[in-house]
Amino acid sequence: MKKIIFLAAMSILGITACKTVVKETPDNSEKEVMKKADSVLALMTLDEKIGQLNQFSGDGELTGPVALRPDLLQSIRDGKVGSMLNINGADYTRKIQKIAIEESRLKIPLIFGYDVIHGYKTIFPIPLGEAASWDIEVAERSARIGATEAAAAGQHWTFAPMVDIARDPRWGRIMEGSGEDPYLGSRLAEARVKGFQGKNLADITTILACAKHYAGYGNAQAGRDYYTTDMSDNTLREIYLPPFKAAAKAGVETFMSAFNDLNGVPATGNKYLIHDILKTEWAFKGMVVSDWGSISEMIPHGIVANKYEAGDLAFNAGVDMDMEGNVYLTEMKNLLKDGNITEAQIDESVRRVLRLKFLLGLFEDPYRYSNTERESQTLLKPEFLAEARDAARKSFVLLKNENQVLPLNISVKSVALIGPAADAADDMIGNWSGRGEGKHVITLKKELETRLGAGKVLYAKGANFNDSDKSGFAAAMAAARRADIIIAACGEAGMMSGESMSRADISIPGVQEELILEMAKLGKPMVLVLFNGRPLILTKVNTFVPAILEAWIPGTMTGPALCDVLFGEYNPSGKLPVTFPYSVGQIPIYYNHKNSGRPGSQEQKFTSRYLDVPNDPLFPFGYGLSYTQFAYNNLILSESIVSDIHPLEVRVDIKNTGLVAGTETVQLYIRDLVGSVTRPVKELKGFTKVMLKAGEVQTVSFKVAKEDLSFYNREGVWGTEPGKFKVFVGTNSQNTIEAGFELK
Ligand code: NOJ
Numbered sequence: 118m119k120k121i122i123f124l125a126a127m128s129i130l131g132i133t134a135c136k137t138v139v140k141e142t143p144d145n146s147e148k149e150v151m152k153k154a155d156s157v158l159a160l161m162t163l164d165e166k167i168g169q170l171n172q173f174s175g176d177g178e179l180t181g182p183v184a185l186r187p188d189l190l191q192s193i194r195d196g197k198v199g200s201m202l203n204i205n206g207a208d209y210t211r212k213i214q215k216i217a218i219e220e221s222r223l224k225i226p227l228i229f230g231y232d233v234i235h236g237y238k239t240i241f242p243i244p245l246g247e248a249a250s251w252d253i254e255v256a257e258r259s260a261r262i263g264a265t266e267a268a269a270a271g272q273h274w275t276f277a278p279m280v281d282i283a284r285d286p287r288w289g290r291i292m293e294g295s296g297e298d299p300y301l302g303s304r305l306a307e308a309r310v311k312g313f314q315g316k317n318l319a320d321i322t323t324i325l326a327c328a329k330h331y332a333g334y335g336n337a338q339a340g341r342d343y344y345t346t347d348m349s350d351n352t353l354r355e356i357y358l359p360p361f362k363a364a365a366k367a368g369v370e371t372f373m374s375a376f377n378d379l380n381g382v383p384a385t386g387n388k389y390l391i392h393d394i395l396k397t398e399w400a401f402k403g404m405v406v407s408d409w410g411s412i413s414e415m416i417p418h419g420i421v422a423n424k425y426e427a428g429d430l431a432f433n434a435g436v437d438m439d440m441e442g443n444v445y446l447t448e449m450k451n452l453l454k455d456g457n458i459t460e461a462q463i464d465e466s467v468r469r470v471l472r473l474k475f476l477l478g479l480f481e482d483p484y485r486y487s488n489t490e491r492e493s494q495t496l497l498k499p500e501f502l503a504e505a506r507d508a509a510r511k512s513f514v515l516l517k518n519e520n521q522v523l524p525l526n527i528s529v530k531s532v533a534l535i536g537p538a539a540d541a542a543d544d545m546i547g548n549w550s551g552r553g554e555g556k557h558v559i560t561l562k563k564e565l566e567t568r569l570g571a572g573k574v575l576y577a578k579g580a581n582f583n584d585s586d587k588s589g590f591a592a593a594m595a596a597a598r599r600a601d602i603i604i605a606a607c608g609e610a611g612m613m614s615g616e617s618m619s620r621a622d623i624s625i626p627g628v629q630e631e632l633i634l635e636m637a638k639l640g641k642p643m644v645l646v647l648f649n650g651r652p653l654i655l656t657k658v659n660t661f662v663p664a665i666l667e668a669w670i671p672g673t674m675t676g677p678a679l680c681d682v683l684f685g686e687y688n689p690s691g692k693l694p695v696t697f698p699y700s701v702g703q704i705p706i707y708y709n710h711k712n713s714g715r716p717g718s719q720e721q722k723f724t725s726r727y728l729d730v731p732n733d734p735l736f737p738f739g740y741g742l743s744y745t746q747f748a749y750n751n752l753i754l755s756e757s758i759v760s761d762i763h764p765l766e767v768r769v770d771i772k773n774t775g776l777v778a779g780t781e782t783v784q785l786y787i788r789d790l791v792g793s794v795t796r797p798v799k800e801l802k803g804f805t806k807v808m809l810k811a812g813e814v815q816t817v818s819f820k821v822a823k824e825d826l827s828f829y830n831r832e833g834v835w836g837t838e839p840g841k842f843k844v845f846v847g848t849n850s851q852n853t854i855e856a857g858f859e860l861k
Contacts, residue, residue, distance in 0.1 A: 143319050143478040147402075153480070154471035157225065158464060165223055166467045167449045168192075169199035172230070172406065172440045175213075178203045180232060180616075181409030186443045193227070194220045197446055199438065199470050200228040200274070200406075205552060210271025211487035218483050226474055226483035230274035230406075233313075233324070233551050234293055235259070237266035238496040239673055240546040240553035241505050242512040243614075243650055244279065244305075246669030248295035248694035249741070250511035251782045251804055253308040259508050260312025262501045263551070265322040269495035270552070271487040273477050274325040276373060278309035280360035281330055284705040286695065287340025289618030292650030292670070293549060294335065296694030297707045297738060299356050300801040303363035310367040318370070318476040321485055325473060328364035330375030330408055332390055333357050337377060340704070342617045346377045351794055353379075354829040356709075362399060370403040370473060374436050376411050383418045385411040386427070391435030404469040406438040407431060413442050424448050429457050437466035497557060502674055509678030514667040514691035515742040516655070522642045522664035524685025524744060525602060532569065533600035534562055535579045535593045535636065536607040536629065538648040544582070547650060547670035548615025557673050561606055561646065564676025568684070575600050582610035583626040590632055597636045603643040604683070605633050605662075611670055614650025623701055624654045637661040646679060652697040656735055667691070685744060690780040690806070692741035692849065700730045708738035708850040709797040739784050739801075739849035745775030745811065749783075752846055752856050759858050761837050764820040769846045769854070771817055773809035780808045785819045786845040786853065792838055793831035799850055819846075826860060 144150075158166070173189055174180070180203060192198050193216045204213055210229050217227045235241045241259040250256075260278070267275060282302055283291040295302040306328065315323035333353060337344040348357070361372070372395060375384035384390055385407050395401045412431040413424055421427045428448035431439070439445040452458045478485055515523070525532075538544060540562040543555035566574050579593030580586065597603045607629040612618065624630060625647075634657065637643055644664040647653070648671075659665065666689070671678055681687040698706050717724020719731050726732060748771070755766035771781055785803035789796040802825040807815050821844070826837045839860050847853030 143475065143481050145317055145319050145476055150472055150475045151468070153475050154468050157223070157471050158467055160223060161467070163450065163453070163460070163463070165196040166463050167445060168195070168197040169225065169467045169470045170438050170445045170449070170463075171198050172200040172202060172438050173198055174202050174441050175204035178205070181441060184410055184413065184441060184443055186441070190216055193217050196221045196223060196225070198227060200230055202230040202440070204229050205231065205270060207269065207271045207487045207489045207492040211484050214483050214487060226479035228273045228325075228474060228477070228479070229271055229486075230276060231267060231272045231551070232277065232549055233263045233267045233272065233275035234277050234279065234549035236263045236505065236553060236672065237270065237272070237551040238553060239266060239501040239505050240550050241672045242509050243292045243547050243670045244294055245292045245296060245650065245694060246512040246671065247508055248301065248305055249514050249667070249669065249691040250508065251301065251692050251694070252511055252806065253304050255508045255511055256305045256308040257312040258504055260309040261315070262504055264313045264315070264324045266496050266501070267551070268322050268324050268486055269488070269492045271492075272324055273479070273486055274327065274371065275313055276327045276329055277313065278306055278326065278328065278364065279330065280306040280328050280364055281335030282357050282360065283335035283695070284707045285337070285340040286623055286652040286698070287619050287621060287704060288335065288337055289342060289614045289620070289650065290335070290616055291695065292547065292614040295360070297696060298694065298709065298801050299359040301694055301804070302360040306360040306364040307367040310364050310369045314368060314370065319478045325370045325477070326364070327371040327373050327406070328361050328369045329373035330384070331361055331372045331395065332375060332384055333379045334375040334377050334384070341619050343376045346379050348380065350833065351829050358394070365395070365399050365401050370476070372401065372403065372405045374405060374407050374411060376408050376414065378418055378420070383411070383415045383420055385436055386415050386420060386430035386434045388434040396435050402469070404437045404473055405435055407436050407440045407442060409441045411442070412436065412439050412444045425451060428452055432458055432462065437469050505672055506674035506678045506681070509671040509674050510681045510687045512669055512671065512691050513678070513682050513689050514693055514740075515689040516665040516667050516736055517659060517663070518742055519663040522644055523666070523683065525683050527568065527684050529569070529573070529601055531573050531575060531600040532565065533596040533603045534565060534574050534576045534606065535597060535603065535632070536605045537578055537580055537582045537610075538608055538646070539576060539578070539606035541610070544611035544648065545670060545675040546672055547611040548618065553673065559674060559676040561676045561679050564680045568680055580628050580632050582629070583613065585628055587628050587631075590635065593632060594635060597639055597641070601641070603636050603639070603641055605636060605643065605645045606648065607633060607645065608648035608653070609650060623651060625658065630658060633658055634661055644683070652695055654698060654701055656699055659735060688744045688777060688779040689741070690743060690782065692739050692782045693736055694738070696734045696738045697736035699733065699735045702727070703730065703734065706734055709800050711795050712798050737849050737851040740851070741849070743779040743781065745773050745777050745779040747779070747781045747809070747848060748772045748774045749847060749854050752844070752854050754844060754856050754858050757858050759860050761823045761826070761860060764822040765858060767819040767821060767844055767846065769817055770814055771807055771809065772814040773811055776811050778808065778810045780806055781848065782806050783817050784847055784849065785821070786850065787821065787825065788843040788845070789826065789828070789838070790841045790843065792828065792840075794828070796828065799845060801850070
């Protein structure tokens with residue numbers, strides 16, 4: 118009898134959790150979705166509600182240390198799991214979903230989540246590399262393709278975009294984000310959210326996005342992963358939170374709380390961050406998941422004594438779902454019994470989870486994402502590979518090109534291709550590479566041989582990525598001596614950046630630098646193609662090597678994208694999204710720093726300086742060369758006295774003064790000269806990309822709105838303050854022309 122009543126309730130709601138597709142595109146209006154979520158909630162026992170707030174990892178791929186946990190399949194049957202991560206493939210997700218649908222009392226579908234960070238099967242450049250394209254369309258498209266592939270393979274949810282600002286290249290996770298700038302980071306965060314979630318989550322090519330790691334994680338002291346963060350509210354609000362806020366505004370449906378403690382309170386138990394700012398101030402309607410085990414990790418943080426207290430702190434802070442922690446499952450009932458939390462709070466979190474399941478259409482058809490035929494037709498589609506190639510070539514940054522070594526002439530007689538990255542397929546997809554496989558990668562060696570003919574490519578590995586073995590030097594030097602041109606493909610192995618991959622010494626690892634410098638001594642035309650997940654210290658190689666191309670970790674289409682640029686079929690247009698230090702001792706170093714009371718230079722005593730190195734970085738934020746040159750002229754502001762109501766218009770003429778067509782990323786910065794709290798020397802407030810033929814001039818126009826001039830003032834409120842401002846426009850954060858205006 119009970120069963121009949123339940124089934125009747127489900128069918129009134131239009132919920133038939135079975136194989137048949139009832140509706141392809143469910144009604145996703147907020148009102149309708151919440152109505153449905155409430156009707157399901159009304160059917161649930163307390164245990165079932167708590168179950169929805171739990172997420173466990175599958176046994177295959179583990180992305181963190183495994184805690185003690187119950188029998189997974191039995192837990193699904195018992196209604197104790199709301200979501201799973203790291204279960205892959207249409208077939209496998211269907212199998213696990215079937216247990217929830219056919220063997221649990223309420224048949225509530227599971228959500229499957231996975232780290233789709235820079236592609237699922239077709240691997241795009243790492244996010245830091247993609248950020249170097251400064252191309253929001255590229256970022257949106259790559260997220261769209263990652264979502265399309267993942268969705269065809271049974272995934273409903275990606276733990277991306279990672280929107281942590283990072284000013285410390287020692288931190289290995291700098292590779293997962295957009296670099297150091299809140300403005301660029303915000304634009305890319307929005308683009309990636311749009312790409313993953315599309316216009317309507319009922320569309321089966323879309324998946325839920327997740328803004329992570331909320332918040333401050335990228336500010337880990339000394340660049341050591343998971344480590345303490347401590348910062349002022351101003352820095353938090355102005356530097357670290359904007360990309361999260363932008364993601365929330367763009368409609369991201371989930372947030373992940375971070376591992377780090379922030380000003381003494383772990384982010385996962387931080388009520389100020391989650392309840393006060395995210396859920397109240399920003400009115401975020403989606404769901405907050407913890408990071409892997411981050412609830413119980415508050416015990417070693419030393420803020421709680423046991424799992425019970427950890428659950429209390431996290432849940433009251435606003436974390437809805439416990440990832441791989443087994444804390445909510447074991448502690449929540451007691452917390453409720455003791456009056457530390459209320460059933461209304463539990464209902465609120467469960468509602469947030471159910472809402473997502475309805476948005477995804479899983480109640481209509483829990484298997485709609487798990488279709489093997491769609492999976493095999495979707496992964497690695499030629500058009501996805503073409504997009505990955507385009508994204509990669511747009512991500513490359515030309516750091517140096519003395520004597521126009523680049524582009525290379527396709528009729529070159531012989532090229533020495535030296536270095537551990539030249540043919541390292543697995544390393545080209547890097548960390549967090551989803552289900553990407555090295556076997557699908559076209560390496561630089563392979564593509565060079567295709568383009569030039571194998572006989573013209575003298576390949577020698579020369580050295581490994583990161584050891585002291587020099588036994589390959591002799592063969593490498595012999596090849597370099599014989600060839601007309603040397604290409605050194607060096608840098609970090611693919612897994613030297615990413616989670617828990619911090620480095621204290623961020624030079625080119627192992628004996629590679631020695632090998633590069635040996636080859637440079639030959640005085641031949643030479644290009645260093647660098648592969649890395651973070652800025653490296655390039656000060657020495659920059660002195661001796663005539664051309665350097667920063668390739669990051671380019672993904673599946675590494676070789677074709679690189680050859681497009683090396684042979685001039687694509688004119689490089691990438692710009693650094695992060696500062697490259699001159700010396701590791703300058704870290705943290707970033708362009709939007711404060712001025713100090715004693716700004717100065719290395720030569721001036723009693724100024725803010727180093728005795729042994731300059732204050733300036735080796736390559737500044739926004740830097741990147743092209744095979745042509747651009748001149749900036751006629752910077753004109755629409756007014757010199759501005760009221761905060763009308764946007765200011767900034768116009769500038771850009772001329773391609775070189776011999777070939779090229780794309781320039783025009784960057785606009787402002788400086789507020791006097792504020793109630795000290796202001797950065799420059800802040801990026803706009804950028805645009807222009808394609809110019811040789812000799813062509815274009816006028817570029819920016820609008821500077823009131824919010825671009827706002828900051829978090831001394832009273833702890835966002836707003837503008839009257840006074841003088843400078844406007845800078847240029848090719849990077851250092852090389853700019855300027856004008857000024859006054860805000861009344
Ligand atoms: C831990 C990482 O910090 C997070 O970014 C990731 O999404 C989860 N593991 C799941 O793999």
